[in-house]
Amino acid sequence: MTFINQWLRADIKDIKAYHVPSSKNMLKMDAMESPFGIPEDLKQDFLDCIAQAQVNRYPDSNAEELHTTIRSLMDIPNDLGVLLGNGSDELIQLLAMACNSGDIVMSFEPSFVMYEMVAKFTQLNYQGIKLNDKFEIDLENTLKAITSNKPKLIFIAYPNNPTGNSFDYEAIKEIIKSTDSLVVLDEAYYAYSDKSFLAEIVNFSNLVVLRTISKIGFAGLRLGLLVGSQETIEQLNKLRLPYNINILTQASANFLLKEKERIANNAKIIMNERSRLFDELSLIPELAVYPSQTNFLLIKADNAQSLCGSLKSNGVLVKGFVVDSELENFIRISVSESKENNILLKHIKEYYG
Amino acid sequence: MTFINQWLRADIKDIKAYHVPSSKNMLKMDAMESPFGIPEDLKQDFLDCIAQAQVNRYPDSNAEELHTTIRSLMDIPNDLGVLLGNGSDELIQLLAMACNSGDIVMSFEPSFVMYEMVAKFTQLNYQGIKLNDKFEIDLENTLKAITSNKPKLIFIAYPNNPTGNSFDYEAIKEIIKSTDSLVVLDEAYYAYSDKSFLAEIVNFSNLVVLRTISKIGFAGLRLGLLVGSQETIEQLNKLRLPYNINILTQASANFLLKEKERIANNAKIIMNERSRLFDELSLIPELAVYPSQTNFLLIKADNAQSLCGSLKSNGVLVKGFVVDSELENFIRISVSESKENNILLKHIKEYYG
Numbered sequence: 001m002t003f004i005n006q007w008l009r010a011d012i013k014d015i016k017a018y019h020v021p022s023s024k025n026m027l028k029m030d031a032m033e034s035p036f037g038i039p040e041d042l043k044q045d046f047l048d049c050i051a052q053a054q055v056n057r058y059p060d061s062n063a064e065e066l067h068t069t070i071r072s073l074m075d076i077p078n079d080l081g082v083l084l085g086n087g088s089d090e091l092i093q094l095l096a097m098a099c100n101s102g103d104i105v106m107s108f109e110p111s112f113v114m115y116e117m118v119a120k121f122t123q124l125n126y127q128g129i130k131l132n133d134k135f136e137i138d139l140e141n142t143l144k145a146i147t148s149n150k151p152k153l154i155f156i157a158y159p160n161n162p163t164g165n166s167f168d169y170e171a172i173k174e175i176i177k178s179t180d181s182l183v184v185l186d187e188a189y190y191a192y193s194d195k196s197f198l199a200e201i202v203n204f205s206n207l208v209v210l211r212t213i214s215k216i217g218f219a220g221l222r223l224g225l226l227v228g229s230q231e232t233i234e235q236l237n238k239l240r241l242p243y244n245i246n247i248l249t250q251a252s253a254n255f256l257l258k259e260k261e262r263i264a265n266n267a268k269i270i271m272n273e274r275s276r277l278f279d280e281l282s283l284i285p286e287l288a289v290y291p292s293q294t295n296f297l298l299i300k301a302d303n304a305q306s307l308c309g310s311l312k313s314n315g316v317l318v319k320g321f322v323v324d325s326e327l328e329n330f331i332r333i334s335v336s337e338s339k340e341n342n343i344l345l346k347h348i349k350e351y352y353g
Numbered sequence: 354m355t356f357i358n359q360w361l362r363a364d365i366k367d368i369k370a371y372h373v374p375s376s377k378n379m380l381k382m383d384a385m386e387s388p389f390g391i392p393e394d395l396k397q398d399f400l401d402c403i404a405q406a407q408v409n410r411y412p413d414s415n416a417e418e419l420h421t422t423i424r425s426l427m428d429i430p431n432d433l434g435v436l437l438g439n440g441s442d443e444l445i446q447l448l449a450m451a452c453n454s455g456d457i458v459m460s461f462e463p464s465f466v467m468y469e470m471v472a473k474f475t476q477l478n479y480q481g482i483k484l485n486d487k488f489e490i491d492l493e494n495t496l497k498a499i500t501s502n503k504p505k506l507i508f509i510a511y512p513n514n515p516t517g518n519s520f521d522y523e524a525i526k527e528i529i530k531s532t533d534s535l536v537v538l539d540e541a542y543y544a545y546s547d548k549s550f551l552a553e554i555v556n557f558s559n560l561v562v563l564r565t566i567s568k569i570g571f572a573g574l575r576l577g578l579l580v581g582s583q584e585t586i587e588q589l590n591k592l593r594l595p596y597n598i599n600i601l602t603q604a605s606a607n608f609l610l611k612e613k614e615r616i617a618n619n620a621k622i623i624m625n626e627r628s629r630l631f632d633e634l635s636l637i638p639e640l641a642v643y644p645s646q647t648n649f650l651l652i653k654a655d656n657a658q659s660l661c662g663s664l665k666s667n668g669v670l671v672k673g674f675v676v677d678s679e680l681e682n683f684i685r686i687s688v689s690e691s692k693e694n695n696i697l698l699k700h701i702k703e704y705y706g
Contacts, residue, residue: 002558002582002584002585003558003559003582003584003585004558004582004584004585004588004589005584005588006533007505007533007535007559008451008588008589009451009452009453012451012588012591012592013588015591016591017587017590017591018414018595020411020414020415020595028410031410031411033409033410033411034409035409036409037407037408037409038408038409043404047400047403047404050400050403050601051396051400053573054390054573055390055391055570055571055572055573055574055605055609056386056387056388056389056390056391056570056571056572056573057381057384057386057572057573058373058384058386058567058572058573059572059573059575061371061373062373086439086594086597086599087594087596087597089594089595089596089597090594090597093594097450097474097475098361098362098365099362100362100454100476101453101454101476121450121592122450123453123454152360180359180360182356182360205355205356205357206356206360214411217408217409218408218409219408219409219410219411219412220406220407220408220409220410220411220412220599220600220601221408221599221600221601222412222596222597222599222600229355229356229357231355231356231357231358232355232356232357234370235357235358235361235365235366236357236361237370238365238368238369238370239365239368239474241439241440241442241443241446242371242373242442243440243442243575244439244440244442244443244575246439246573246574246575246599246601246602247573247574247575248403248573248574248599248601248602248605249599249601249602252408252601256408
């Protein structure tokens with residue numbers, strides 16, 4: 001037996017490392033990325049701004065400029081606190097670290113896999129509450145589970161990934177009211193959604209909102225943020241590693257996120273394409289397309305696994321799900337620009353002949 | 354009582370947030386940064402390389418190119434594994450997360466404060482073993498503490514911060530041999546030191562080596578690495594958040610760390626300046642300068658607190674220590690370029706008249 005095998009917690013040994021499929025030269029429609037890179041007319045200014053960054057010096061520990069920019073981009077009022085992380089992943093982990101080992105973390109299923117993964121890392125007990133067959137919250141069931149299990153932390157992806165829908169707003173409010181748990185509304189897809197819980201933070205002291213810039217054009221920068229009352233953020237900030245946001249992330253995000261109108265416009269383009277894709281795919285009888293408040297569509301598909309493979313062999317990467325899982329007959333596609341969406345449409349139509 | 358005050362673990366509430374002093378327009382000689390920025394002749398190529406990065410796409414989860422570059426820079430053999438983190442801070446936290454809550458983390462005192470801080474975050478019990486009055490390991494005492502307390506994790510900064518010396522090599526080997534603990538040799542200052550434990554990893558299955566690029570010119574990039582046997586790294590890698598190293602860190606570090614010769618040469622310049630500063634400062638009777646294997650000098654100084662304040666008011670930031678702490682009569686200065694070192698020397702000489 002190797003040293004590490006006797007040293008390491010058994011529950012970690014059992015974890016399988018997160019697998020990212022190779023995507024070289026593929027049309028990437030699997031990871032909810034934005035298709036829009038840095039626009040040509042901004043590139044020189046962007047590089048000028050990078051050139052100013054003193055990479056030999058530690059970054060601003062408080063990332064003050066970036067805070068100002070991101071507050072402005074997302075209309076976060078000054079009376080709320082903001083905590084920045086390397087992607088929302090780091091913030092999910094920070095929240096989990098704030099709990100006591102053995103505490104219960106609750107979420108819905110299917111939802112974002114990282115809630116369960118991070119709970120495992122941090123020795124918390126993860127409990128997934130099944131969504132109903134319309135991927136909606138079963139409120140009665142959920143309230144019962146909360147009462148009997150007393151979770152410390154509840155993650156609600158709003159809108160939800162991988163299902164694409166936003167759960168009932170009032171049901172979520174009931175959940176927040178019913179519990180002493182910290183309720184984390186994960187609004188990764190806020191830019192593609194009608195509603196947000198940001199304005200509810202002042203009404204519920206146990207509510208925080210998690211966001212990311214990954215879905216609005218900046219997945220490569222790995223920047224997430226947690227918004228909550230100032231007292232809440234001030235306390236959680238103690239768990240942040242002092243220089244967690246590096247100097248190039250600060251410089252680049254500070255520059256790129258100032259393009260508020262352009263970012264909003266790109267989101268509009270994607271939402272229009274989402275409508276079009278929804279309509280066109282809904283005409284294919286072998287598919288059932290689910291309504292989406294995100295930049296992706298969940299689709300129930302005849303022979304989903306084989307469809308995935310066929311698309312892949314045609315150079316199009318979409319997300320398939322594990323055989324024998326609840327979603328084995330589904331695929332999830334990220335909405336892209338019209339040209340790329342047309343390629344996808346063509347291949348799907350060809351597949352079903 | 355606010356929500357967060359009743360929700361949060363009491364031990365976190367008691368933590369004071371890490372304080373970083375303002376350094377605007379100051380000569381920074383407090384944070385062990387390298388004074389060397391990106392050289393002018395590389396700037397355009399650096400920016401061209403940044404321009405290639407697709408910020409709208411997720412980064413390479415495995416950071417393959419960067420792995421190759423960093424292995425080459427640090428001569429890490431292929432039969433060892435490497436894990437990358439956002440600064441060594443993230444890797445210290447990952448190692449702590451791998452333990453069971455309540456496990457004991459051991460280190461020496463005084464040493465790098467983050468070992469204790471992260472142990473607190475992760476509900477581990479931190480135990481600091483006092484160094485002797487020459488800031489050396491008291492081996493007998495240490496072995497006794499290991500036998501009776503059975504630490505899960507032992508951090509040894511080699512060379513040590515803030516004292517600047519490298520502990521006795523054979524004593525460290527005795528420690529590694531004596532224990533089932535994972536022993537982490539933190540070689541943040543490897544570039545300024547004669548010796549390393551990298552080549553010992555093959556001899557001791559419970560040894561891993563932590564490094565960072567912060568002290569060799571790239572503090573702003575926040576990139577650290579953990580080197581260990583392939584089995585050890587493969588297991589610990591399960592705890593890494595999948596996209597932890599962002600695309601700009603990957604692109605920039607991959608470019609900048611290829612300058613192996615230049616990095617080595619910059620380290621040489623600093624080591625020469627370290628000798629010169631050591632000699633010049635040793636001539637001042639109010640100071641006792643300690644030998645250093647790092648890019649900083651620890652100095653016992655008459656009226657250390659007042660000296661610090663005087664330097665600050667002259668625009669020079671050096672590290673002072675908390676009053677009533679063991680090091681209250683010391684200052685720590687980062688070695689910089691000759692011009693900056695001369696400014697420091699001038700002010701210190703003036704202070705003591």
